[in-house]
Amino acid sequence: MSIPLKNVSDMIATPTSPPIVEVLSANKIYADGTEALAPVDLSIDKGEFLTLIGPSGCGKSTLLKLIANLIEPTDGRLQWWRGGFDQVGREGRQLAFVFQDPTLMPWARVGTNARLPLDLDGVSRAEAGPRVAAALKMVGLENFEKHYPRQLSGGMRMRVSIARALVTNPDLLLMDEPFGALDEFTRNNLDADLLNLWWQRKLTCVFVTHSIYEAVFLSTRVVVMAARPGRVYRVMEIDEPQPRGKSFRTSQRFADLCRQLSTWLADASLPGDREKQS
Amino acid sequence: MKPLIQSERFVRIVAPLAVGVALLGGWEWACDHWHVPVFLFPRPSDIWHSLIKDWPSLTRALVTTMSITFQAFLCAVVLGVAIAFVFVQSRFLEASLFPYAVLLQVTPVVAVAPLIIILVKNTQAALTICATLVALFPMISNTTIGLRSVDPGLVNLFRMNRAKRSSTLLRLRIPSALPYFFAGLRISSGLSLIGAVVAEFVAGTGGRSSGLAYEILQSGFQLDIPRMFAALLLIAFAGIALFLAMAWLSKLALGGWHESEIAVET
Numbered sequence: 001m002s003i004p005l006k007n008v009s010d011m012i013a014t015p016t017s018p019p020i021v022e023v024l025s026a027n028k029i030y031a032d033g034t035e036a037l038a039p040v041d042l043s044i045d046k047g048e049f050l051t052l053i054g055p056s057g058c059g060k061s062t063l064l065k066l067i068a069n070l071i072e073p074t075d076g077r078l079q080w081w082r083g084g085f086d087q088v089g090r091e092g093r094q095l096a097f098v099f100q101d102p103t104l105m106p107w108a109r110v111g112t113n114a115r116l117p118l119d120l121d122g123v124s125r126a127e128a129g130p131r132v133a134a135a136l137k138m139v140g141l142e143n144f145e146k147h148y149p150r151q152l153s154g155g156m157r158m159r160v161s162i163a164r165a166l167v168t169n170p171d172l173l174l175m176d177e178p179f180g181a182l183d184e185f186t187r188n189n190l191d192a193d194l195l196n197l198w199w200q201r202k203l204t205c206v207f208v209t210h211s212i213y214e215a216v217f218l219s220t221r222v223v224v225m226a227a228r229p230g231r232v233y234r235v236m237e238i239d240e241p242q243p244r245g246k247s248f249r250t251s252q253r254f255a256d257l258c259r260q261l262s263t264w265l266a267d268a269s270l271p272g273d274r275e276k277q278s
Numbered sequence: 279m280k281p282l283i284q285s286e287r288f289v290r291i292v293a294p295l296a297v298g299v300a301l302l303g304g305w306e307w308a309c310d311h312w313h314v315p316v317f318l319f320p321r322p323s324d325i326w327h328s329l330i331k332d333w334p335s336l337t338r339a340l341v342t343t344m345s346i347t348f349q350a351f352l353c354a355v356v357l358g359v360a361i362a363f364v365f366v367q368s369r370f371l372e373a374s375l376f377p378y379a380v381l382l383q384v385t386p387v388v389a390v391a392p393l394i395i396i397l398v399k400n401t402q403a404a405l406t407i408c409a410t411l412v413a414l415f416p417m418i419s420n421t422t423i424g425l426r427s428v429d430p431g432l433v434n435l436f437r438m439n440r441a442k443r444s445s446t447l448l449r450l451r452i453p454s455a456l457p458y459f460f461a462g463l464r465i466s467s468g469l470s471l472i473g474a475v476v477a478e479f480v481a482g483t484g485g486r487s488s489g490l491a492y493e494i495l496q497s498g499f500q501l502d503i504p505r506m507f508a509a510l511l512l513i514a515f516a517g518i519a520l521f522l523a524m525a526w527l528s529k530l531a532l533g534g535w536h537e538s539e540i541a542v543e544t
Binding site for chain 2: 068070089097101105108116117120121148149150
């Protein structure tokens with residue numbers, strides 16, 4: 001094996017490259033005055049699997065959208081690869097976003113849907129073909145290139161959506177509750193596949209979820225957020241070695257981490273405990 | 279083997295056919311039984327004979343009406359889509375122009391037709407303009423709604439991938455609009471026929487002859503009621519043919535993906 005089973009938190013503790021994204025006291029106040037997100041400081045390192053979790057209204061989606069530059073901060077700023085957003089998309093600085101819904105084009109076949117980012121980028125068909133095939137193979141849909149989205153199950157549609165994100169070879173993959181609408185069995189399978197992909201492709205992921213189990217299973221770091229106003233409440237490092245398998249899910253450690261996270265989340269949902277804010 | 283009455287083909291074809299035969303038979307029988315004079319209400323067989331006898335003149339009239347219908351339909355589609363694209367480009371333009379589109383729609387063509395027929399010397403052109411006015415609005419409103427009905431998630435995705443305006447239009451807005459566009463086609467095709475016939479009536483009363491409506495008017499003057507019915511029958515069949523053609527087009531374009539065209543699998 002060329003890949004040593006290395007402790008991931010060690011990798012993060014001694015970063016060899018600058019952080020991929022830095023959120024520098026960025027906040028978001030909407031036009032009607034609601035403070036969706038109090039000033040947040042967060043830095044996302046290369047190779048991490050960072051999960052944002054919290055009660056609804058805690059600003060986790062807002063934070064993800066800030067990172068994706070879908071919205072702009074009211075105050076403070078963000079840096080991508082130590083620079084502005086304009087240089088995102090260059091070689092080695094690709095960003096991809098997976099939405100809550102598959103958001104596929106119903107009139108286009110699976111292959112065309114997965115090829116969309118390349119088409120929009122002006123990549124030729126000849127060059128795009130093998131890359132699309134490879135991306136679909138990664139999500140286990142190599143035989144479905146000619147299907148229409150409506151012919152697929154919910155889980156398979158989500159896989160197409162992930163393939164579409166992977167086709168650009170992203171360096172930073174942002175996912176907003178991608179498996180929230182799926183049944184638990186399908187969700188567990190997709191989680192395991194996603195973790196595998198992240199490990200093999202050395203991706204950097206920022207993942208938003210409601211599920212404590214999902215957060216513990218996937219993440220190298222979990223950011224627990226609290227609501228009103230949305231803010232970072234606690235951070236949990238999970239140094240469980242990779243690759244994580246089914247046995248991790250049933251281990252005592254997994255249960256302990258889940259219980260800890262669950263306690264924090266319960267505390268985070270309590271009103272008026274801003275003094276604990278980190 | 280399912281019983282015949284449950285088979286899809288039986289229900290879709292044989293059942294309406296049986297109703298038609300029963301209606302025609304009842305009609306024929308009733309006219310015979312109560313000795314209804316032909317000039318009041320002809321029997322189906324009278325209409326059929328008239329259709330055979332007057333076939334050359336009736337088909338000539340049909341060709342005239344259909345050519346007006348098709349020209350008006352084409353104009354309505356081209357103009358409607360063009361106007362819809364303009365509306366989608368700018369809210370300001372839409373806000374300023376939409377009330378006039380509505381004005382055009384709500385003014386009855388019978389009321390405007392005499393004016394147009396007086397203003398435009400060429401009868402054919404005048405009738406085409408009238409029919410276009412009737413058929414235009416559904417194309418404008420449907421295509422506009424279609425071009426706007428884009429999945430916001432996909433819009434975000436296109437924006438994140440820095441899509442050019444032209445490729446967003448080509449790859450996202452136009453495909454999203456297609457189901458609405460085809461629904462508009464079905465309505466407009468029927469309306470252009472109605473518009474053509476109504477305009478012909480107005481022109482016919484003014485003595486400028488053309489088309490099936492004129493045949494109906496003339497037959498009425500001459501108390502040739504079977505011929506009147508025969509002309510009516512041709513208009514109805516032309517309408518059905520148009521509708522079927524549009525349904526077929528829609529199936530061809532959307533059959534692969536859109537819910538409206540996908541047969542329910544049971």
